[in-house]
Amino acid sequence: SQQGEEDPQALSIQEGENATMNCSYKTSINNLQWYRQNSGRGLVHLILIRSNEREKHSGRLRVTLDTSKKSSSLLITASRAADTASYFCATFSGGYNKLIFGAGTRLAVHP
Amino acid sequence: DSGVTQTPKHLITATGQRVTLRCSPRSGDLSVYWYQQSLDQGLQFLIQYYNGEERAKGNILERFSAQQFPDLHSELNLSSLELGDSALYFCASSPYPGSDEQYFGPGTRLTVT
Numbered sequence: 001s002q003q004g005e006e007d008p009q010a011l012s013i014q015e016g017e018n019a020t021m022n023c024s025y026k027t028s029i030n031n032l033q034w035y036r037q038n039s040g041r042g043l044v045h046l047i048l049i050r051s052n053e054r055e056k057h058s059g060r061l062r063v064t065l066d067t068s069k070k071s072s073s074l075l076i077t078a079s080r081a082a083d084t085a086s087y088f089c090a091t092f093s094g095g096y097n098k099l100i101f102g103a104g105t106r107l108a109v110h111p
Numbered sequence: 112d113s114g115v116t117q118t119p120k121h122l123i124t125a126t127g128q129r130v131t132l133r134c135s136p137r138s139g140d141l142s143v144y145w146y147q148q149s150l151d152q153g154l155q156f157l158i159q160y161y162n163g164e165e166r167a168k169g170n171i172l173e174r175f176s177a178q179q180f181p182d183l184h185s186e187l188n189l190s191s192l193e194l195g196d197s198a199l200y201f202c203a204s205s206p207y208p209g210s211d212e213q214y215f216g217p218g219t220r221l222t223v224t
Contacts, residue, residue, distance in 0.1 A: 031211060042113065042201060043154075043215040088154065098167055099144070099203075099213060101154035 006089060010106040019076040021105040023089030024069075030092060032065055032072050037086045037104070046074075046087075079109045114138065115216035117202050123222045129190040132219045136183055136204030142166070143185040144205075144213060145177055149198035160185055161208050192223045 007022045025032065031050045035043040049056045049065045049072065056063045062075040076083055088104045114137035124130055136143050145157040156169035160179035171177075174192075179185040189196060199220050203213040 033212070035215075040199065040218075040220070042115075042217040043203075044113075045212050045214070048211055098156040098159065098169055099146075100156065103153050 006087070006102045006105045008105060009103065010108070012108045012110065013079060015079060015081055015109055015111050017079055017109075019079050019083070019107055019109070021074045021087050021107070023072045023074070023102055025072075025089070025091050025102075026070065027091075027093070029067070032063075033090045033099075034061075034063060034072075034074050035088045035090060035101075037088065039085070043088070076107075079107075081109050081111050083107060083109050113214040113216060115202060115204050115214050117200075117216040117219050119219060120217065121220050121222070123224060124192060125224055126192055126194060128192050128223075129188065130192065130221065132187040132189070132200050132202075132221075134185045134187070134202030134204075134216060136185070136202075137214050140204035140206050140214070141183060142205045142208050142210070143179055143183070144203040145171075145185070145187050146201040146203065146215075147198050148201060148218075149195075152198075154201075157187070159208065166208055189221070194223050197221055197223045 033048045034046045037043045047058045049063045060077045065072045086104045088101045090099045090101045093100045116135045118133045142161045144159045148154045157171040159167040163179050177187045199218045201218045202216045205213045
């Protein structure tokens with residue numbers, strides 16, 4: 001079963017707008033990661049937030065983590081057409097051996 | 112480019128056949144992970160190796176097996192293939208099992224006809 005569940009499943013916005021994706025997970029975590037996947041290609045690591053952090057920034061990305069609600073959000077500001085991709089949250093299970101991925105959010109940014 | 116290489120990029124084969132997918136980890140990484148991405152199951156962890164030894168197993172079918180060789184490359188063997196095995200198979204690597212980040216290869220797209 002999947003650890004993380006993303007919401008929404010799909011998101012369509014215009015260039016310049018912000019995109020927010022949410023992720024919920026089931027068990028306690030040490031950290032939560034966000035990955036990006038361009039159509040049918042490999043996954044690219046975007047950002048990692050540790051369980052003792054509430055917010056983290058990386059360029060146009062902002063990630064928040066609420067361990068009490070077992071949820072995280074990824075905000076992409078001033079989106080670009082090149083941000084079109086699927087975004088997955090992932091957490092470790094089994095002692096840092098297995099990455100468990102959510103179902104992903106498909107983001108489409110229109111010029 | 113993550114530094115992880117996978118071959119082949121695409122594979123088309125018939126039901127009942129056997130295939131081998133190959134992965135070379137990033138230079139210096141000792142741990143290799145295999146994942147399957149399908150439309151109905153999403154991204155699922157299959158198996159992990161560290162320095163030649165199996166470390167963790169996920170939802171890997173008995174028809175599937177893997178190994179990591181002394182030069183640290185890994186192979187995933189899929190046998191008695193079924194239509195439902197059609198998927199993207201990813202390999203990832205990390206320096207050691209406790210690493211925060213895994214580096215993913217471009218994947219092998221397997222189509223079973």
